[in-house]
Amino acid sequence: MTKNRVLVIASGNQGKILEFQGLLNGLPLLVEPQPEGLDVEETGTTFAANARIKALAVAQATGHWALADDSGLSVSALNGAPGVHSARYAPTDPERIKKLLEALRPCHERSAYFSAALCIAAPDGEVLVEVEGRCEGQITKAPRGDQGFGYDPIFEVNNTGRTFAEMALSEKKSYGHRGRAFTLLEPLLKNLISTD
Template identity: 75%
Template sequence: MRTLVIASGNAGKIREFQGLLQHLPLDVQPQPEGMDVEETGSTFAANARIKAKAVATTTGHWALADDSGLSVNALGGAPGVHSARYAPTDPERINKLLSALSKTSERDAQFCAALCVAAPDGSVLIEVEGRCDGRITTLPRGEGGFGYDPIFEVSGTDLTFAEMPLSDKKAHGHRGRAFALLEPRLRALLS
């Protein structure tokens, strides 16, 4: 069984990937404790590539990285690649975003997820991107998920990611859509 290291320190993201990958012949591990890779890319894809290559070369195993974030039309695409650093904590990020939108009715937004699998020699094995359209709610709703999930209502569902069961989030979400593109290519690499 091949080891695949998830290039993230985010416990919620690691759990989500473990769930998505559970039916593949992989030993899914989190990245080494205390490892921090600086995300210097200007796009989600560039940041995912930076993280996957760094973790793969450090651990000697394949690494899967994602860079994902929320882009809000009324904010010129912000927070974008700075989604995780928009404020120190999830509640502060949510409050800052809702505050920034308080004077506008334009609430359209997109979640984007770029996934990259890299090998220990630093080569990129797979790169894909998934996207989910929606809108920012005026108040947080739901108990599930993490990050901006309580304020992102998925187009056509009337539900935020935080209100959805994991199976629905997987089907509708940007990471789930990116994973649907990644999975067959990963399965082919494993066979």
């Protein structure tokens, strides 16, 4: 099987692009980042809606299949915040972490979950696949680990005693919300490629 189908990752986030390139490595695809300067406004109220908006916009702009994810952290004590606003909660990763830890300072309840919605769309406007994965955990009192990005250093995965930032990529794939969503996506994507 030749690697001829281009799949554009609908993201400007380098960490996310590398993670997807690793996840998609075994498939007959040419994985490319979205064009620089392409900015899609996320107006959805759910992770799934935002993933769909991004996948459709990038597929249309590039003329190739596009894979988008919208993921974020929902914290119980903060009524599900930052949720779909996870990336816009503060300007940088360290500031987002600081703001979240500050908001949780008076709280004993620190349960949270990461959710990842994935969507693959075609340039003609067809949504080809949509899945969602979830990972339950707790927010730590201070950042731990130097792997990963975003809220990874303060999200301890339930029953592991470790944050995402303390895990190797392969381990994060098996526990993580994006990895779980990808496990649901992979057979559907393989089927799409084989019938393409």
